[in-house]
Structure formats: structure tokens, C-alpha cells
Amino acid sequence: MKITKIRLFQVDLPMKEGAYSWSTQSYSSFDSTVVLIDTDEGITGAGESCPLGPSYLAAYAEGVRTGVTILAPDLIGEDPTQLDRINMKMDQLMKGHPYVKSAIDMACWDILGKATGMPVYQLLGGQLQERIKLFKVVARAAPEVMADRLIEYRESGFDHFQIKVGEHPRTDIERFKRIIEVMQSTDTVAADANTGWKQHDALVVVDTVGGLLRERNLTCYIEQPCLTYEECFVVRQHTNLPVILDECMDGLPVLLRGYRDHAMDLINLKINRMGGLTRARQIRDLCVALGIVMTIEDSWGGEIATAAIAHLAQSTPEAFHFQSSAFHDYNTIQIAEGGPVVADGYMTATSRPGLGVEPNMEILGSPIFQLGGS
Ligand code: MG
Numbered sequence: 504m505k506i507t508k509i510r511l512f513q514v515d516l517p518m519k520e521g522a523y524s525w526s527t528q529s530y531s532s533f534d535s536t537v538v539l540i541d542t543d544e545g546i547t548g549a550g551e552s553c554p555l556g557p558s559y560l561a562a563y564a565e566g567v568r569t570g571v572t573i574l575a576p577d578l579i580g581e582d583p584t585q586l587d588r589i590n591m592k593m594d595q596l597m598k599g600h601p602y603v604k605s606a607i608d609m610a611c612w613d614i615l616g617k618a619t620g621m622p623v624y625q626l627l628g629g630q631l632q633e634r635i636k637l638f639k640v641v642a643r644a645a646p647e648v649m650a651d652r653l654i655e656y657r658e659s660g661f662d663h664f665q666i667k668v669g670e671h672p673r674t675d676i677e678r679f680k681r682i683i684e685v686m687q688s689t690d691t692v693a694a695d696a697n698t699g700w701k702q703h704d705a706l707v708v709v710d711t712v713g714g715l716l717r718e719r720n721l722t723c724y725i726e727q728p729c730l731t732y733e734e735c736f737v738v739r740q741h742t743n744l745p746v747i748l749d750e751c752m753d754g755l756p757v758l759l760r761g762y763r764d765h766a767m768d769l770i771n772l773k774i775n776r777m778g779g780l781t782r783a784r785q786i787r788d789l790c791v792a793l794g795i796v797m798t799i800e801d802s803w804g805g806e807i808a809t810a811a812i813a814h815l816a817q818s819t820p821e822a823f824h825f826q827s828s829a830f831h832d833y834n835t836i837q838i839a840e841g842g843p844v845v846a847d848g849y850m851t852a853t854s855r856p857g858l859g860v861e862p863n864m865e866i867l868g869s870p871i872f873q874l875g876g877s
Contacts, residue, residue, distance in 0.1 A: 504542050504543065504544050504546070504582050504583060504584055504614070504618065505542060505543045505580050505581070505582060506540055506541070506542055506578055506579055506580060506581050506582075506583050506875070507541050507542055507543050507579065507875050507876045508540070508541035508579075508873065508874065508875040508876030509538065509539075509540055509541075509571070509575040509578065509579065509607075509872075509873070509874050509875060510538070510539040510540075510541075510870040510872070510873045511536065511537075511538055511568055511571055511572070511870055511871055511872035511873070512536070512537040512538075512539070512867040512868065512870055512871065513534065513535075513536060513564075513568065513871050514534075514535050514536075514537060514805070514836075514838055514866060514867055514868075515532045515533070515534055515535070516532060516533045516534075516535050516553065516803070516804075516805055516834040516835075516836065516838075517531060517532040517834065517835045517836065518530070518531055518532060518533075518833055518834065518835070519833055519834065519835050520642065520833070522642065523640070523642050523833070524642045524643040524644065524667060525642065525643055525667040525669065525695065525697045525699075526643070526667070526668075526669035526670060526696065526697040526698065526699035527669070527670055527699060528556060528558065528559065528697075529643075530555075530556050533553050533554075533555065533556065533564075533803045534553070534554075534564035535551055535552070535553035535564070535803070535804055535805060535808075535838070536551065536552050536553065536564060536567040536568050536571070536606060537549065537550070537551050537606070537807060537838065537862065537867055538550045538551070538552075538571055538606040538607055538609075538610050539610065539862065539870075540583060540607070540610040540611065540614060541875075541876055542583060542614060544618070546614050546617045546618055547614075548583060548609075548610035548611060548612070548613035548614035548617070548857065549609075549610055549613050549807050549839065549858065549860060549862050550605070550606035550607055550608065550609030550610030550611075550613065550779075550807065550811075551606055551609065551804050551805060551807035551808040551811075551838075552567045552602050552603070552605045552606040552609075552775045552804075552808070553775075553801070553802060553803040553804040553805070553808060553830075554566075554567070554602060554775070554802050554803070555802040555803045559697070559750075559802065560602070560750065560753075560776060560802060562600075562602040562775070562776075562802065566600065566602070566603065567602060567603050567606060568871065568872065570597065570600050570603030570604075571603060571606065571607065571872070572872050572874075573596070573597060574593055574596050574597060574603070574604070574607065575872075575874045575875075576874060577592065577596055578592065578593075578607065579874060579875045583610070583611040583614045583615070584611070584614060584615045584618055586608065586611055586612065586615065586781045587781065589607070589608065589611050590604070590608060590778070590779070590781050590782070593607065593608075601753075601775065601776060601777055601778030601779070601782070602775040602776065602778075602802070604778045604779055605774055605775035605777075605778055605779040605801075606775075606779075607779070608778065608779025608780055608781050608782075609774070609779055609780055609807070609808070609811050609858070612626070612779075612780045612781075612811070612814075612857070612858070613857040613858045613860075614857065615857075616856045616857030616858065617856045617857040619856070620856050621856060622814065622852065622853065622854050622855060622856060622857070622859060623780070623810075623811070623814035623852075623857060623858055623859075624813075624814040624815075624817040624818040624852055625818075627780070627784055627814060627815060627818035628784075628788075628818040628819075629818060630817055630818065631817070631818055631819060631820050631821065632816065632817050632818075632819065632820075632821045632824060633817075633851070634849040634850065634851045635813055635816040635817055635824070635827050635843075635849055635850050635851065635852075636663060636824065636825070636826045636827065636848070636849060637661065637663065637826060637827055637828065637829050637845065637848050637849055637850055638661070638663035638664060638665050638691075638693070638798070638826040638827070638828065639656040639659075639661040639663070639664055639665070639848075640664075640665050640667060640828070640833075641653050641656065641664055641665065641666045641667065641682075642667050643667040643668065643669075643670055643678075646674075646677045646678045646680065646681035646682075647681055649666060649678055649681065649682060650681040650682055650684065650685045653666070653682060653685055653686075653690075654685055657687075657690070660846070660847040660848040661848040662689055662690055662691060662848060663690075663691045663692075663693075663826045663848065664690060664691070664692050664693070665692075665693045665694075665695050665726070666678065666682055666692060666693070666694050666695070667695055667697065668694050668695065668696050668699070668708075669695070669696030669697045669698065669699020669700055669728075670699060672700060672704040672705075672707055672708050675694075675696075675700075675708055676708060676711055676712065679694065679708075679711075679712045679715060679723075680715065683712075683715050683716060683719060683721065683723075686719070686721050686723075688720070688721065691724075691826075692723045692724070693723065693724035693725075693726050693747060694712070694723055694724065694725055694726065695726035695727065695747075695749070696725070696726065696727060696728045696729070697726075697727060697749075697750065698727055698728075698729060698730040698750050699728075700728050700729055701729065701734075702729050702734040702737055702738065705728040705729055705734070705738045706737075706738060706741055708728075709725055709728070709738060709741065709742040709744055710741070710742070712744070713742060713743060713744055716744070722744060722745070723744060724744065724745045724746070724747050724768075724769070725738070725742065725744050725745070725746050725747070726746075726747040726748075726749055726771065727747065727748060727749040727750050727751065727771075728746075730750075730751075731751060732748070732751040732757060732760070732761070732766065735748060735751060735766065735767075736764060736766045739765075739766055739767065745768040745769070746766075746767050746768055746769075747767060747768065747769045747770065747771055747798065748761060748766065748767040748769075748770050748771070749770070749771035749773070749798075752767075752770045752771065752772070753776055753777075754777070755785070755786065755789070758770065758786060758789065758790070758795075762793050762795065767795075768796070769795065769796045769797060769798065769825055770790065770795055770797055770798070771797070771798040771800065772786055772787060772790070772797045772798065772799050772800070773800055773801050773802055774800075774801045774808070774811055774812065774815065775801050775802055775808070776802065780811055780814075780815060783799075783815055784815065787799070787815060787819055790823060791819070791820060791823045794823075795823070796822075796823050796824070796825050797819070797823060797824060797825060798825045798826050798827065799812055799815055799816040799819060799824060799827050800812050800827050800828040800830075801828070801830065803830055804830045804831070805830065805831050805834055805836070805837070805838035805839065805842075806831045806837060806838055806839035806840075806841070806842030806843075806860050807838065807839050807842075807858065807860050807862070808830060809828075809829055809830045809831045809832075809842055809843055809850075810839075810841070810842055810843055810852060810853070810858040810859060810860045811858060812827050812828065812829075812830075812843075813827070813843040813850055813851070813852035814852050814858060817851075817852050827850070829843060829845045829850045831843070832845050836866055837863060837866065838862065838863055838866050838867060839860040839861055839862045839863055840860065840861040840863060841853050841855065841859045841860045841861050842860055
């Protein structure tokens with residue numbers, strides 16, 4: 504099989520809740536890129552990469568699109584079903600920039616699934632979970648608003664919540680106080696600072712919050728309190744609260760370092776930070792072998808990126824899967840049909856071949872870049 508055409512689409516994903524705020528940042532819409540890859544056998548694959556704005560990670564939407572146009576000429580004529588070969592080729596053509604390669608890699612997995620008649624989760628190891636535990640993000644807002652939203656989300660079926668903090672330690676402690684008042688013992692809560700605290704502030708927050716939680720016999724996960732691995736490690740050494748590392752877990756070397764140092768209890772595995780499903784699967788399999796539990800998600804996206812999350816999570820043993828995000832559930836527009844079905848705090852990937860999604864061409868519009876084919 505050969506790649507004959509690569510098309511690129513830009514789409515804005517506005518938020519149902521109006522704004523998505525974390526740490527010191529806030530967006531009402533995210534800029535996503537969809538890649539469609541056509542083949543000489545009439546199979547088309549879809550991939551998506553959506554950075555969480557330009558200053559969350561070293562990734563930005565225009566960078567995805569420019570990067571794909573640089574890679575595309577050398578991918579025409581390549582066999583999309585040879586995933587390691589495609590990834591080796593992309594790495595030869597461009598050093599780093601995993602978020603660019605992610606959409607292409609994802610589209611190639613979609614093609615492999617359609618060519619073999621199998622859902623991607625089957626190709627990634629098989630269906631090890633029937634449905635995927637979701638968490639709901641309680642975006643950063645005034646403390647009482649966040650507490651009310653947690654209650655509202657619980658009433659809609661969720662029991663895993665990620666509260667966004669990391670703005671200012673004093674305000675964040677007020678947020679914790681209100682959240683802890685409404686927390687129930689059946690809730691699983693992670694407080695994600697998204698790198699926002701300085702080390703000394705993080706130490707004060709986890710010490711204060713740890714005391715408040717103990718008074719109610721509750722606990723809370725602390726996610727990526729500070730910018731660097733080293734700062735997060737210091738926080739980890741001074742708290743009994745379980746620690747999740749996210750932004751700094753950007754490849755195998757730091758994962759192995761964290762494992763050796765006992766620097767985290769869980770990691771957050773984001774598909775486009777790793778460069779696509781091929782590399783995310785390597786990390787996933789290593790985490791399972793090392794006994795590290797994962798949140799499996801991406802930086803953001805619509806139905807296509809969320810389908811990739813669902814297939815990777817569904818092929819992960821339940822004991823090593825903490826939770827995932829259904830990003831398409833936060834957006835006001837639907838970029839594809841057949842996205843994962845969300846119900847009662849879980850999502851399920853389709854069993855159709857490939858990722859199981861059908862891009863909505865009316866929403867995607869005309870390609871902003873196209874190479875090859877007719
Ligand atoms: Mg996080």
C-alpha cells in the first residue's frame with residue numbers, strides 16, 4: 504500500500520463551558536489540525552493533533568501545520584501500514600517536534616486498522632477493558648464555582664475529577680478548602696497545578712492541604728506541581744499525597760529516571776507529546792511492565808484524537824489505567840462521526856475498523872494544504 508495524498512485541515516474547537524482555565528492560562532477555543540491520508544487502495548486514514556494553546560507545552564497549532572507540510576513530500580509513496588518505518592522516516596526528516604508527527608502516525612494506524620478490518624485497540628494488544636474510566640476537569644474558577652461544578656459533574660455520573668489549580672498558592676488553598684468540603688469518600692480527585700507553583704509554594708500548599716484532607720479522612724492526588732522534574736521530586740519527598748507527573752514526562756529517559764528515583768506514583772501519558780500512538784504504546788507497555796499506573800489522554804482534540812485515546816486506553820489493563828479524557832465532550836462542534844460514546848463517567852471506543860471515526864467534511868471545510876493525488 505502507498506500513500507498517494509496528504510490533506511491538512513484547520514478547525515477551531517470552541518468550549519461548551521465558555522472557558523477552560525488552568526494555572527495562569529485560559530482559552531475559550533482550541534486550534535486543532537486534522538490530517539487525512541489517502542492511499543492507492545482507496546483507504547483514507549484520519550489523525551489529529553491539538554496543542555493546548557501555544558504556551559502549555561513546546562507545541563503550537565501553526566507548528567503542527569507547518570511541520571506536516573515539511574514531512575508530506577517524503578511520505579508520499581511510503582507504505583502507511585509500516586508504522587515503525589513511517590516513524591523512522593519522520594525522525595530522519597525532522598528532529599523532535601513529536602506533536603507534528605502525532606497526527607500522521609495516528610492516521611497511519613487508522614489506515615492499518617481499516618486495511619486489516621480490525622479496530623485499533625485490537626492492533627495495540629487487544630480489548631483489555633470494555634469501557635474506559637473518565638475524569639471530568641473542574642476548570643480553574645472561584646472556589647465556590649469549582650465546588651458547585653464538582654457536585655454538578657458528580658450528578659451527571661462522574662466520580663473522577665481533576666481540579667485545576669496552580670494560579671496562586673493562597674487562592675489555591677481556598678479552592679482546596681471549598682472542594683474538600685464537598686468531597687465524598689467515593690470521589691477520586693487530582694489537583695493539577697500544570698507546573699504553576701514555585702517549589703516553596705508547592706511545599707506550603709501540599710502541607711496545608713494534606714492536613715485538611717486528613718481531618719476528613721480523604722486524600723487527593725497532586726499532579727505536576729512545578730515546572731521541572733527536580734522541583735516536583737522535592738515536593739514528592741515532602742508529602743504523603745500521591746503524585747502524578749505529566750508535563751515533564753516527555754519521553755523514555757525521564758520515565759526511567761522517575762521510576763528509578765521513585766519520583767511519582769502515576770504518570771499522565773499524552774499521545775501527541777510522545778509523537779503518536781506508536782511511541783505512546785511503547786511508553787504504555789513499559790509502564791505496565793514497570794508497574795506504573797497511567798492517565799491516558801492527549802493535550803486536546805475532537806472526536807479523532809479522543810478516538811485514539813479510547814483505543815490506547817481500551818487496550819491497557821484496567822489495573823494500570825487510572826483515567827482518560829473525552830475531549831470531544833467539552834467541544835461545541837463535532838469534527839467526525841463515530842467518536843467514543845460517553846455515558847455514566849465512562850467512554851467506549853467503537854469496534855469498527857481503524858479508529859472508527861468518519862471526518863465531518865462540512866465542518867472541516869477545504870484543505871488548507873494538499874499534496875499528491877488527484
Ligand atoms: Mg495534567
